[in-house]
Amino acid sequence: MKRIHIKNGRIIDPANDVDSIGSVYVADGKIVAVNTELDGFQADEVIDAQDKIVCPGFVDLSTRLREPGQSRKATFQSETLAAASAGITSLCLQPDTKPVIDTPAVAELIKELAEKANYPQIYPIAALTQKLEGNELSSMLSLKQAGCIAVGNASKPISNLLILRRAMEYAASHDLLLMFRPNDYWLGNKGCAHEGEIATRYGLPSIPDAAESIALGQCLELAELTGCRVHFGQLSCKRSVIKIHQANKYGLKVTADVAIHQLHLTENDMIPFDSAYHVLPPLRTEADKQYLRQGLAGETITCICSDHQPHDVDAKLGAFPETEPGISSLETLLPLMLKLVAQHAITLHQGIAAITQNPAAILGLPAGALTVGYPADICVFDAEMSWQINQDNWKSKGVNTPFWGETMKGRVTETLQAGRVIYRLAAGVDKS
Amino acid sequence: MSNLQLTAEGKLKHFLTIEGLSQSLLTEILDTAESFVNPTDQQIKKVPLLRGKTIVNLFFENSTRTRTTFELAAKRLSADVLSMSISTSSTSKGESLLDTIRNLEAMYVDMFVVRHGLSGAAHFIAQQTANHISVINAGDGQHAHPTQAMLDMFTIRQVKKDFSQLRVAIIGDILHSRVARSQILALNTLGAAEVRVIAPKTLLPAHVQTLGVSVCHNLNEGLQDIDVIIMLRLQKERMTSALLPSESEYFKCFGLTESKLKIAKPDAIVMHPGPINRGVEIDSKVADGPQSVILQQVSNGIAVRMAIMSMAMQPQGAI
Numbered sequence: 001m002k003r004i005h006i007k008n009g010r011i012i013d014p015a016n017d018v019d020s021i022g023s024v025y026v027a028d029g030k031i032v033a034v035n036t037e038l039d040g041f042q043a044d045e046v047i048d049a050q051d052k053i054v055c056p057g058f059v060d061l062s063t064r065l066r067e068p069g070q071s072r073k074a075t076f077q078s079e080t081l082a083a084a085s086a087g088i089t090s091l092c093l094q095p096d097t098k099p100v101i102d103t104p105a106v107a108e109l110i111k112e113l114a115e116k117a118n119y120p121q122i123y124p125i126a127a128l129t130q131k132l133e134g135n136e137l138s139s140m141l142s143l144k145q146a147g148c149i150a151v152g153n154a155s156k157p158i159s160n161l162l163i164l165r166r167a168m169e170y171a172a173s174h175d176l177l178l179m180f181r182p183n184d185y186w187l188g189n190k191g192c193a194h195e196g197e198i199a200t201r202y203g204l205p206s207i208p209d210a211a212e213s214i215a216l217g218q219c220l221e222l223a224e225l226t227g228c229r230v231h232f233g234q235l236s237c238k239r240s241v242i243k244i245h246q247a248n249k250y251g252l253k254v255t256a257d258v259a260i261h262q263l264h265l266t267e268n269d270m271i272p273f274d275s276a277y278h279v280l281p282p283l284r285t286e287a288d289k290q291y292l293r294q295g296l297a298g299e300t301i302t303c304i305c306s307d308h309q310p311h312d313v314d315a316k317l318g319a320f321p322e323t324e325p326g327i328s329s330l331e332t333l334l335p336l337m338l339k340l341v342a343q344h345a346i347t348l349h350q351g352i353a354a355i356t357q358n359p360a361a362i363l364g365l366p367a368g369a370l371t372v373g374y375p376a377d378i379c380v381f382d383a384e385m386s387w388q389i390n391q392d393n394w395k396s397k398g399v400n401t402p403f404w405g406e407t408m409k410g411r412v413t414e415t416l417q418a419g420r421v422i423y424r425l426a427a428g429v430d431k432s
Numbered sequence: 433m434s435n436l437q438l439t440a441e442g443k444l445k446h447f448l449t450i451e452g453l454s455q456s457l458l459t460e461i462l463d464t465a466e467s468f469v470n471p472t473d474q475q476i477k478k479v480p481l482l483r484g485k486t487i488v489n490l491f492f493e494n495s496t497r498t499r500t501t502f503e504l505a506a507k508r509l510s511a512d513v514l515s516m517s518i519s520t521s522s523t524s525k526g527e528s529l530l531d532t533i534r535n536l537e538a539m540y541v542d543m544f545v546v547r548h549g550l551s552g553a554a555h556f557i558a559q560q561t562a563n564h565i566s567v568i569n570a571g572d573g574q575h576a577h578p579t580q581a582m583l584d585m586f587t588i589r590q591v592k593k594d595f596s597q598l599r600v601a602i603i604g605d606i607l608h609s610r611v612a613r614s615q616i617l618a619l620n621t622l623g624a625a626e627v628r629v630i631a632p633k634t635l636l637p638a639h640v641q642t643l644g645v646s647v648c649h650n651l652n653e654g655l656q657d658i659d660v661i662i663m664l665r666l667q668k669e670r671m672t673s674a675l676l677p678s679e680s681e682y683f684k685c686f687g688l689t690e691s692k693l694k695i696a697k698p699d700a701i702v703m704h705p706g707p708i709n710r711g712v713e714i715d716s717k718v719a720d721g722p723q724s725v726i727l728q729q730v731s732n733g734i735a736v737r738m739a740i741m742s743m744a745m746q747p748q749g750a751i
């Protein structure tokens with residue numbers, strides 16, 4: 001394994017409270033030194049990170065890579081390349097694959113696919129209930145032993161609260177983290193847009209914010225009752241932020257993330273009936289967006305995820321309500337995070353911590369930090385480099401992003417996963 | 433949104449929604465429609481405006497009235513018309529909306545008249561279809577039914593002449609009504625003094641006031657000072673989805689009877705887009721009474737649809 005010396009970069013490592021220009025040394029796939037000069041270190045490769053930022057590789061709490069089962073949309077091959085090019089070195093896979101991750105065999109298949117794609121750090125989330133149907137518990141312990149990092153029900157609701165209680169008790173017995181996307185099925189009313197001005201004007205079936213905050217409130221109560229560790233995913237509204245804030249204030253240890261696009265887009269940004277904006281939870285109001293940003297700044301919400309959902313072109317061709325929801329978002333994670341910093345919504349340290357240290361801590365992974373002895377997951381990026389989202393630059397097989405054609409600032413130049421360079425920006429690449 | 437249905441010169445190309453259309457364009461539609469009606473006998477002449485053109489009525493949802501008037505309108509314009517009920521043919525075999533459109537395009541048609549159960553379907557078709565084809569929205573989901581709104585405006589103008597002093601009440605299931613959304617846009621664009629919606633909260637969209645209407649939950653209060661009453665059809669399934677307790681309670685609270693009608697201005701007119709549920713939203717005596725213009729609306733549907741179809745075909749070289 002290569003010995004790598006990354007030099008001259010601005011090292012930002014919130015976990016170790018580091019922000020200085022210096023060197024990172026990598027050997028045997030691990031970090032061997034940060035900022036202390038290693039005399040006599042024989043580097044096989046030197047990466048000059050002059051004018052760049054060197055930080056831990058990103059940890060993404062919610063993705064879909066569409067395998068197994070939907071390889072027409074995307075593959076491990078295509079999406080891990082996209083992830084690597086975006087600086088992401090660890091990612092959680094939602095259990096709504098086909099078949100669902102509710103048996104050890106599927107979890108093992110995912111591990112195999114990850115090895116084959118040369119991107120081993122894919123962490124499946126086990127289905128909380130069999131087939132995600134919300135009726136019977138999955139074999140959580142076996143799934144944990146097969147490599148699942150947490151349990152969750154993807155975007156499928158569990159309408160019977162007794163079953164949710166039992167599932168949380170069982171998960172707590174095996175010290176499993178529940179990753180929960182709150183969404184009340186009945187209040188959601190099969191909607192496809194936020195219950196607001198836009199859905200009213202265009203006659204779109206709509207989802208009130210209460211569909212999320214009520215489900216979140218119920219799950220908070222059950223977290224108290226069962227002692228289950230809960231992480232709330234992809235929050236979209238003001239009331240959810242308030243509820244998490246209150247829960248934390250009263251000593252309930254729960255965490256939360258937000259999908260990156262919720263921090264930038266609202267219902268008013270939607271081009272009428274443009275399916276690129278069809279995403280669940282739906283894009284909400286300016287007030288919701290501001291609360292989510294404040295939640296991040298005030299560290300009520302500690303993580304940002306991509307909530308990556310690549311689709312084939314056909315999935316997005318149709319009348320808005322019949323198109324499939326989701327945004328292909330791995331590659332916009334870093335530039336959109338940097339945009340939050342540029343807009344003074346959060347600090348650069350908060351932004352980096354939200355995609356490194358904090359998600360890694362929630363998952364209990366030795367990642368998200370440049371700690372000596374940790375696997376060398378490292379991202380080197382140029383915060384000033386502009387690039388356009390177009391066919392030449394985009395790696396994901398899913399081109400379903402509302403940001404298509406936009407020019408973004410912030411580009412990854414090198415990504416290391418466990419000491420291996422898994423991505424390097426080609427020289428002479430289009431910088432316009 | 434508005435650009436999609438207009439040419440670079442601001443002429444109508446598709447007719448998908450009232451949103452984004454100017455007052456002068458709406459007035460032009462009404463004036464054009466008037467030119468198709470013979471002033472002496474109120475009959476509609478046959479004109480050769482769309483001779484040699486092929487119009488396909490694509491109805492993904494059932495409809496009798498709208499489809500028939502579109503067919504008649506196309507025939508009076510001398511176009512060739514083909515009416516297809518898609519729910520019973522292709523889509524049940526798994527063919528996508530887009531494939532259906534592509535296949536018809538390949539048969540060299542000039543215009544699609546589309547009705548579909550999902551909001552945005554007509555926009556989608558207009559975006560995807562070949563450039564020379566015009567798309568007329570004959571109702572998409574809960575979004576828009578702009579030709580219905582225009583024939584209603586035509587009827588109102590026939591009787592009331594001027595919009596600026598008018599107070600219009602729309603009563604009933606606004607939430608699920610594409611007709612109401614288009615009527616509200618049209619009335620506001622044409623400068624009506626007030627558009628008032630009257631319904632229980634369960635039948636109103638959550639942010640209905642943002643459509644530019646005043647809101648009332650009580651029919652007796654809501655009918656005061658009203659010049660035009662538009663009743664909406666109440667679908668039976670609203671009872672089973674817990675939006676209303678019963679037809680009889682709805683009729684008691686929101687049904688238009690002769691005595692309720694007296695609350696409105698004495699010369700108020702009563703409209704309904706049809707088909708009507710007698711004894712549910714409207715009493716027969718009112719529906720068939722002297723203030724009702726419901727059948728006039730139906731007749732006007734032909735002239736207004738002729739106007740819209742011929743205007744939309746102008747950029748494509750209609751005579």
